[in-house]
Amino acid sequence: MKTIARTCPQCKAYGRLEISSEGQGASCPSCGAAWGRVASVKKIFERCPVCECRQFYRDKDFNQILGCLIMLFAVVLVPWTYGISLPVFALLDFLLRKRIPNMVVCYRCGTEFRGFPVPEHFKGFLHHIGLKYDKYR
Numbered sequence: 001m002k003t004i005a006r007t008c009p010q011c012k013a014y015g016r017l018e019i020s021s022e023g024q025g026a027s028c029p030s031c032g033a034a035w036g037r038v039a040s041v042k043k044i045f046e047r048c049p050v051c052e053c054r055q056f057y058r059d060k061d062f063n064q065i066l067g068c069l070i071m072l073f074a075v076v077l078v079p080w081t082y083g084i085s086l087p088v089f090a091l092l093d094f095l096l097r098k099r100i101p102n103m104v105v106c107y108r109c110g111t112e113f114r115g116f117p118v119p120e121h122f123k124g125f126l127h128h129i130g131l132k133y134d135k136y137r
Helices: 064-076 085-099 127-132
Strands: 003-007 014-018 024-027 034-038 056-060 102-106 112-114
Touching: 003 034, 064 085
Parallel strands: none
Antiparallel strands: 003 014, 003 112, 024 034, 056 102, 102 112
């Protein structure tokens, strides 16, 4: 299922919209504010349909707070496990990372694209590019 998700600039609600056809208009599920139009699903990463930005990065579709809580739990267990919990949870983290699918995120507006084939040339988040778009978020 191909979806576009982002925080709406109008109502500040996080919304997820399923993309089912080309030429589909994207709008906030909560307030109905227009986000843009998906002209072509095959060429979706040429320009962001929301903000017209051309720069994207690859990310894992995993809740970062949950990942931090897992590692915090491993750190809390260190005195009772004599440090063995850290490599065990690091291995768990590695295995989870291999199984979690990738998503693409727009640098400028933060729109998350899930379920689309991720082009190989997209790299992970690069801070020097992210700093350029901080003023837009």
